[in-house]
Amino acid sequence: MYKITERTVLSEREIEFWIIAPRVAAKAQPGQFVILQVDQFGERIPLTVCETDEASGQIRVIFQVIGKSTAELKHLNAGDELQDVVGPLGKPTEIKNYGTVLVVGGGVGIAVLYPVIRGLKQAGNHVITILGAKTKDLVILREECAMYSDELILVTDDGSLGQKGLVTDAMKAVFAREEINQAWAIGPGIMMRYCTDVATKAEVPIYVSLNPIMIDGTGMCGCCRVLVNDQIKFACVDGPEFLGDQVDWDGFIQRMHQYHPEEEEAYQAYQEKQVQLNG
Amino acid sequence: MGKRSFNKTPMREQAPEVRQHNFKEVALGYNMEEGQLEAARCLQCKDAPCITHCPVMIDIPGFIRQIKLGNMAEASKILSRYTNLPAICGRVCPQEKQCEMVCRLGRSKKFEPVAIGKLERLVADWELDQPTDVTDVPKDKGKVAVIGAGPSGLTVAGDLAKIGYDVTIYEALQAPGGVLTYGIPEFRLPKRIVRKEIEQITEQGVKIETDAVVGKTITMDEIMHDFDACYIGVGAGTPNFLGIPGTNLNGVYSSSEYLTRINLMHGYEFPKYDTPVQQSKHVVVIGGGNVAMDSARSARRLGADTVTVIYRRSSEELPARVEEYQHSVQEGIQYSWLTNPVEYLSDEDGNLKGVKCIKMKLGEPDDSGRRRPEPIPGSEFTIKADTAIEAIGQGPNKVLLDTFPELNKNKWGYIDADEQTCATSVPGVFAGGDIVTGAATVILAMGAGKIAAKEIDQYVKSHHSMATV
Ligand SMILES: Cc1cc2nc3c(=O)[nH]c(=O)nc-3n(C[C@H](O)[C@H](O)[C@H](O)COP(=O)(O)OP(=O)(O)OC[C@H]3O[C@@H](n4cnc5c(N)ncnc54)[C@H](O)[C@@H]3O)c2cc1C
Ligand SMILES: Cc1cc2nc3c(=O)[nH]c(=O)nc-3n(C[C@H](O)[C@H](O)[C@H](O)COP(=O)(O)OP(=O)(O)OC[C@H]3O[C@@H](n4cnc5c(N)ncnc54)[C@H](O)[C@@H]3O)c2cc1C
Numbered sequence: 001m002y003k004i005t006e007r008t009v010l011s012e013r014e015i016e017f018w019i020i021a022p023r024v025a026a027k028a029q030p031g032q033f034v035i036l037q038v039d040q041f042g043e044r045i046p047l048t049v050c051e052t053d054e055a056s057g058q059i060r061v062i063f064q065v066i067g068k069s070t071a072e073l074k075h076l077n078a079g080d081e082l083q084d085v086v087g088p089l090g091k092p093t094e095i096k097n098y099g100t101v102l103v104v105g106g107g108v109g110i111a112v113l114y115p116v117i118r119g120l121k122q123a124g125n126h127v128i129t130i131l132g133a134k135t136k137d138l139v140i141l142r143e144e145c146a147m148y149s150d151e152l153i154l155v156t157d158d159g160s161l162g163q164k165g166l167v168t169d170a171m172k173a174v175f176a177r178e179e180i181n182q183a184w185a186i187g188p189g190i191m192m193r194y195c196t197d198v199a200t201k202a203e204v205p206i207y208v209s210l211n212p213i214m215i216d217g218t219g220m221c222g223c224c225r226v227l228v229n230d231q232i233k234f235a236c237v238d239g240p241e242f243l244g245d246q247v248d249w250d251g252f253i254q255r256m257h258q259y260h261p262e263e264e265e266a267y268q269a270y271q272e273k274q275v276q277l278n279g
Numbered sequence: 280m281g282k283r284s285f286n287k288t289p290m291r292e293q294a295p296e297v298r299q300h301n302f303k304e305v306a307l308g309y310n311m312e313e314g315q316l317e318a319a320r321c322l323q324c325k326d327a328p329c330i331t332h333c334p335v336m337i338d339i340p341g342f343i344r345q346i347k348l349g350n351m352a353e354a355s356k357i358l359s360r361y362t363n364l365p366a367i368c369g370r371v372c373p374q375e376k377q378c379e380m381v382c383r384l385g386r387s388k389k390f391e392p393v394a395i396g397k398l399e400r401l402v403a404d405w406e407l408d409q410p411t412d413v414t415d416v417p418k419d420k421g422k423v424a425v426i427g428a429g430p431s432g433l434t435v436a437g438d439l440a441k442i443g444y445d446v447t448i449y450e451a452l453q454a455p456g457g458v459l460t461y462g463i464p465e466f467r468l469p470k471r472i473v474r475k476e477i478e479q480i481t482e483q484g485v486k487i488e489t490d491a492v493v494g495k496t497i498t499m500d501e502i503m504h505d506f507d508a509c510y511i512g513v514g515a516g517t518p519n520f521l522g523i524p525g526t527n528l529n530g531v532y533s534s535s536e537y538l539t540r541i542n543l544m545h546g547y548e549f550p551k552y553d554t555p556v557q558q559s560k561h562v563v564v565i566g567g568g569n570v571a572m573d574s575a576r577s578a579r580r581l582g583a584d585t586v587t588v589i590y591r592r593s594s595e596e597l598p599a600r601v602e603e604y605q606h607s608v609q610e611g612i613q614y615s616w617l618t619n620p621v622e623y624l625s626d627e628d629g630n631l632k633g634v635k636c637i638k639m640k641l642g643e644p645d646d647s648g649r650r651r652p653e654p655i656p657g658s659e660f661t662i663k664a665d666t667a668i669e670a671i672g673q674g675p676n677k678v679l680l681d682t683f684p685e686l687n688k689n690k691w692g693y694i695d696a697d698e699q700t701c702a703t704s705v706p707g708v709f710a711g712g713d714i715v716t717g718a719a720t721v722i723l724a725m726g727a728g729k730i731a732a733k734e735i736d737q738y739v740k741s742h743h744s745m746a747t748v
């Protein structure tokens with residue numbers, strides 16, 4: 001069992017846990033993730049390891065509530081226990097000194113990006129960070145990202161914080177004024193796809209972090225497959241980071257919808273049950 | 280004693296009309312009377328050929344004789360000398376190609392062989408209901424790590440614990456059992472049986488740590504440092520794909536994903552369990568082995584209207600067990616022989632709507648001695664399908680291997696280990712099961728485990744004695 005030691009509400013839809021998982025805490029590097037399962041009935045839920053504290057054996061994860069399993073997580077409190085936490089899974093981000101890097105995070109992708117930012121800064125890069133979300137409250141981890149960024153650009157769809165517009169607009173502006181050696185984009189599929197287009201046009205290599213539907217996370221089922229450079233890759237073991245211009249985006253985005261009817265059914269049933277229980 | 284019947288004593292089964300709608304076990308087992316009737320068919324041969332064709336050389340006439348005498352405890356004791364997983368092997372062993380193939384009774388034209396597997400199951404199921412007598416052996420001989428809790432790893436662990444080793448199994452998933460847990464469906468191998476056989480092993484003092492992916496959660500360096508020896512039994516768990524156009528459409532599965540959703544994650548009990556599996560109407564399964572049968576029969580049970588297995592050779596070459604094939608036909612599974620898929624067809628939303636296939640003919644024999652299937656030009660046709668499941672084999676899982684380059688591999692990427700000893704190129708590291716042989720059988724994986732346990736004992740002893748010189 002894996003105990004949740006701290007629970008913090010970051011936004012309307014985003015929650016943070018610290019969990020005791022000493023083995024993961026000792027090994028996880030930026031870009032890696034865990035799979036957790038609440039109990040025997042639960043799904044195996046992949047979440048990025050946002051931070052570790054090796055001394056106390058804890059890991060930090062941040063999740064967005066979008067369906068049944070994440071809603072169930074949300075109802076857990078400090079002191080509760082998860083049946084399983086396994087990791088760290090996936091290949092770590094290739095952290096080294098590239099020179100000047102541009103990192104772009106959108107929505108809950110910021111939680112996935114944050115350890116990458118920290119790693120890149122500690123490796124001596126000049127880090128320019130763009131964070132974007134629908135509205136001000138959804139731009140999470142602002143201060144922490146700022147700590148490890150040489151420049152932080154904030155973008156919201158509604159202009160409630162920073163520039164009004166899209167992260168791609170901000171990217172274009174940076175590319176226009178600065179030579180960037182390597183870029184990252186982490187967020188919703190559509191966002192990563194457009195970021196890839198912008199970076200590729202500017203001839204800057206860009207990494208994206210793919211989050212396809214997974215089960216085991218150990219290369220055993222093939223559920224997480226994506227076409228990269230026309231080859232079948234398993235995101236859980238070959239990724240999750242890939243070069244954006246090599247990804248078959250249509251295939252990737254379409255496979256994310258595979259279980260929409262079932263997911264909706266499960267979420268609705270869960271919400272109805274919650275209403276019954278809590279009035 | 281009356282006359283021997285020509286045929287095996289039939290085992291009661293759920294009727295096909297009933298069982299195709301549930302996941303309960305198909306074969307219901309013998310009762311004592313049926314078992315004794317069947318046991319009486321055995322000729323009690325002197326140099327029994329059945330023994331030499333069992334990969335773990337079970338004293339078959341010996342245990343069958345005890346059944347006939349009604350002495351189940353003794354029968355069970357005999358089995359336990361050779362096998363740690365009799366309730367499992369009695370159910371899933373390809374008996375007709377092993378012990379039963381050479382049964383002397385079956386050699387005479389009129390008679391079917393003795394139902395050895397079914398008798399083994401009878402004894403094992405009886406034993407599972409008895410309290411285990413655990414001989415409390417002090418665990419002072421040494422520390423051994425076992426990687427992977429499939430049949431191979433479980434066997435090594437059980438055997439070593441019995442003779443006084445402190446054994447820890449590291450398992451990547453949330454539950455032990457390997458393919459027994461995530462692959463072979465409930466209706467052929469109830470998970471209750473798997474759990475009980477595993478309990479008998481943990482009662483010997485074996486520790487199982489789940490959620491431990493060796494190579495990620497724990498490194499091989501740490502294992503080599505903390506233990507006197509280790510055994511790698513990580514299986515051949517990486518699915519192959521044909522790679523034909525449309526492989527990434529929604530509705531195209533590997534059998535590993537399909538069966539994992541159903542078995543490990545209980546997808547057939549969605550939404551009580553959260554993991555979904557597609558509710559399909561028309562299913563196409565590609566392949567002809569046990570894995571294909573299991574996928575097809577599972578799809579049927581999930582409510583598919585049509586399930587078609589397409590196989591590129593003919594019915595004679597079908598590698599699946601005859602019994603499984605017959606069961607599947609009774610359950611309404613259709614077969615399209617000499618057929619190969621060439622493309623998955625998509626609707627406008629990226630969902631599978633059909634499988635384009637081509638007819639094959641058998642040409643000259645290939646390396647395996649089987650006639651090579653060749654496409655017949657112009658014979659393309661389409662099968663309507665919303666789900667396609669590829670059951671075309673697995674390859675070595677690289678999660679551990681990639682982090683352990685010191686270990687020699689063969690040309691297919693499996694671990695290069697000595698068949699006689701399970702020794703690898705790294706001293707103290709042993710390996711066996713599917714990760715050495717490629718996808719094979721439960722009993723072979725278990726057999727390797729038996730060998731490895733003896734060799735590991737030898738290795739640790741000689742090592743200790745060297746250390747004390
Ligand atoms: C490597 C990786 C890292 C991730 N890191 C984070 C993170 O740090 N924070 C975060 O909020 N989310 C992260 N995710 C996504 C997260 O796992 C899903 O949002 C979650 O599993 C959805 O579960 P649900 O039942 O609440 O939603 P559902 O209603 O079941 O699904 C909503 C959508 O989420 C996706 N999804 C569903 N099941 C899975 C699954 N088993 N695996 C992956 N995606 C799925 C599908 O696109 C689906 O349409 C990550 C995913 C991956 C693969
Ligand atoms: C659907 C299906 C049906 C089958 N039907 C039959 C049948 O009827 N009869 C028969 O005899 N055989 C059958 N087989 C084959 C048989 O199941 C296998 O040959 C056998 O299970 C191999 O055993 P193993 O111990 O080598 O590996 P596995 O059973 O594959 O177990 C390996 C275990 O290691 C774990 N693991 C992998 N990597 C790591 C790591 N890095 N760290 C920790 N743990 C790890 C895996 O999670 C798994 O639990 C079938 C196989 C399948 C897939």
Ligand code: SF4
Nearest residue numbers: 333368372377378396
């Ligand atoms: S283990 Fe398999 S081969 Fe050996 S006796 Fe039992 S069924 Fe036959």
Ligand code: SF4
Nearest residue numbers: 321322324329382383
């Ligand atoms: S060969 Fe057949 S008849 Fe002879 S001992 Fe074995 S099971 Fe009995």
Ligand code: FES
Nearest residue numbers: 217219221222236
């Ligand atoms: S999640 Fe199963 S192979 Fe990646």
Ligand SMILES: [Mg+2]
Nearest residue numbers: 043067068069
């Ligand atoms: Mg879900």
